[in-house]
Amino acid sequence: MSERVFTYPFADIWKLYVAKVERKGRTVAELEQVVGWLTGYSPAQLHTFEGDLRVFFTGAPALNSNVGLIRGVVCGIRVEDIEDPLMQQIRWMDKLVDELARGRKLAGILRA
Structure with missing residues (x-):
């Protein structure tokens, strides 16, 4: 199952994220x-990225140093118990997008 998730095109995931957050205002x-x-x-870069989730995260310019707070x-x-590093990164992204869609303030989402 994990391997299948890793090969999802980021552009497809991005479209789903956009629809989700816009639907929630x-x-x-x-x-x-x-x-x-x-x-x-x-x-x-987010709008033009071509590649799957594995390439997206392995090529990320810099994971935020506060990801441990997610x-x-x-x-x-x-998410803090996921052992596979790539799956954890994907789930961190899902968690942040969920928080955005649920109306959480940006300062809280960005662990500021």
């Missing part, structure tokens, strides 16, 4: 800020 700019905070990618449950699994 949040903006693409906020989504860009959240995913950029996690990965170091610029908004332009805690909680995604898909019934605590």
